[in-house]
Amino acid sequence: MSSIKIKIQLVANDDIAMGPGKADLLDAIQQKGSISAAAISMNMSYKRAWDLVSIMNKSFKQSLITTSVGGEKGGGAQVTDFGLQVLAQYRAIETKTNDAVSDETQVLMQMLVDS
Amino acid sequence: MSSIKIKIQLVANDDIAMGPGKADLLDAIQQKGSISAAAISMNMSYKRAWDLVSIMNKSFKQSLITTSVGGEKGGGAQVTDFGLQVLAQYRAIETKTNDAVSDETQVLMQMLVDS
DNA sequence: GCACGCTATATTTTTATAAATATAGCGTGC
DNA sequence: GCACGCTATATTTATAAAAATATAGCGTGC
Numbered sequence: 001m002s003s004i005k006i007k008i009q010l011v012a013n014d015d016i017a018m019g020p021g022k023a024d025l026l027d028a029i030q031q032k033g034s035i036s037a038a039a040i041s042m043n044m045s046y047k048r049a050w051d052l053v054s055i056m057n058k059s060f061k062q063s064l065i066t067t068s069v070g071g072e073k074g075g076g077a078q079v080t081d082f083g084l085q086v087l088a089q090y091r092a093i094e095t096k097t098n099d100a101v102s103d104e105t106q107v108l109m110q111m112l113v114d115s
Numbered sequence: 116m117s118s119i120k121i122k123i124q125l126v127a128n129d130d131i132a133m134g135p136g137k138a139d140l141l142d143a144i145q146q147k148g149s150i151s152a153a154a155i156s157m158n159m160s161y162k163r164a165w166d167l168v169s170i171m172n173k174s175f176k177q178s179l180i181t182t183s184v185g186g187e188k189g190g191g192a193q194v195t196d197f198g199l200q201v202l203a204q205y206r207a208i209e210t211k212t213n214d215a216v217s218d219e220t221q222v223l224m225q226m227l228v229d230s
Numbered sequence: 231g232c233a234c235g236c237t238a239t240a241t242t243t244t245t246a247t248a249a250a251t252a253t254a255g256c257g258t259g260c
Numbered sequence: 261g262c263a264c265g266c267t268a269t270a271t272t273t274a275t276a277a278a279a280a281t282a283t284a285g286c287g288t289g290c
Contacts, residue, residue: 002127002128003127004125004126004127004132005125005126005127006123006124006125006126006208006212007123007124007125007126008121008122008123008212009121009122009124010119010120010121010122010220010223011119011120011121011122012117012118012119012120012224012227012230013117013230017119017223017227018223034265034266034267035266035267036265036266036267037266045248045249045250046266046267047248047249047250047268047269048248048249050267050268050269054268058228059227059228060226060227060228061226061227061228062226067266067267067268068256068257068266068267069255069256069257069266069267069268070255070256070257070258070265070266070267071256071257071258071265071266072257072258072259072264072265073258073264073265073266074256074257074258074264074265074266074267075256075257075265075266075267076265076266076267077266077267082226085226086223086226089219089222089223089226090223092216092219093121093216093219093220093223096215096216096219097121097123097212097215097216099215100211100212100214100215100216101207101208101211101212101215104204104207104208104211105125105208107204108125108132108133108201108204108205108208109127111175111176111177111197111200111201111204112127112132112174112175112176113173113174113175113176115127115128149235149236149237150236150237151235151236151237152236160278160279160280161236161237162238162239162278162279162280163278163279165237165238165239169238182236182237182238183236183237183286183287184236184237184238184285184286184287185235185236185237185285185286185287185288186235186236186286186287186288187234187235187287187288187289188234188235188236188288189234189235189236189237189286189287189288190235190236190237190286190287191235191236191237192236192237
C-alpha cells in the first residue's frame with residue numbers, strides 16, 4: 001500500500017531552520033552518542049553530519065548538540081535538553097500536520113498515476 | 116515582523132508530486148495563459164517551467180496543463196479543470212497545516228536566533 | 231511568404247551540492 | 261609514548277542541478 005508522505009520544512013529567513021534531515025540526525029545522535037556513529041547509521045558522510053550540526057547550533061539561541069573531544073571513547077556528542085525540546089516541537093508539528101490533512105492528501109494521492 | 120514559513124512537499128514514490136514551486140507555477144500559468152509568460156513572471160527559465168509542466172502532466176492521471184502551438188498569439192497554455200482541482204487541493208492542504216500548527220511554529224520560532 | 235510569439239527539444243556551459251580524501255588535535259588507557 | 265576513536269577542518273574531486281544557448285516547428289495575420 002503506497003501513500004503520500006508529507007515533508008515539512010520550517011523555513012526562516014530563506015534557509016531551512018528544521019526539516020526531516022536535521023530532525024532525523026538529532027534523533028540518531030541522541031541514540032548513538034556521537035556524530036560519526038549517527039552519520040554512519042544514516043548513510044551520511046561525517047562531514048555532512050558535522051556541517052548540519054554546526055548549522056543547527058548556529059541557527060538556534062542555544063546549542064542543540066554539545067561535543068567533546070578525546071577521552072576513553074575518543075569523544076562524542078550529546079543532544080542538549082534544548083535540542084530535545086526543538087526536536088519534540090518539530091515532531092509535534094509533523095504529527096499534527098499529518099493528522100490535520102490526512103483526508104486531503106488521500107484525495108490528492110488518488111489523482112496521481114498508479115505506480 | 117519575521118515568521119517561519121512552512122514548506123509542504125507531497126512526496127510520492129521518492130519524487131515530489133506537488134510542492135510550492137509547482138503550485139505557484141500552476142497559478143502563474145492560469146493567470147498568464149502561457150508557459151513562457153508564467154516563467155518570466157516567476158523569474159524562471161522557460162525550459163525549467165516547461166520541464167515542470169511535463170513532469171506534472173506525467174505524474175497525474177490527467178493533464179494539469181494543456182498547450183497549443185501557433186495561432187494568433189503564437190500559442191499558449193491552459194490549466195485544466197483537473198489541474199485546478201489539484202491546485203485547490205494542494206492549497207487546502209497548505210492552509211489547513213498552517214492553521215493546525217501555528218502555535219507550535221511560533222514556539223519554535225522563538226527558539227531561533229534573532230535575525 | 232514573411233514576421234510574430236509561443237511550444238518543443240537538444241546541447242552545451244555554468245553553478246551548486248555532495249562526496250571523498252587528507253590532516254591535525256584531543257584525552258584516556260594500556 | 262603509542263593506539264584508539266572521536267571531533268574539527270581544509271582541500272580536492274565527482275556528481276547533480278540549473279542556466280544558458282541554439283534550433284525547429286506551428287498557425288494566424290498582415
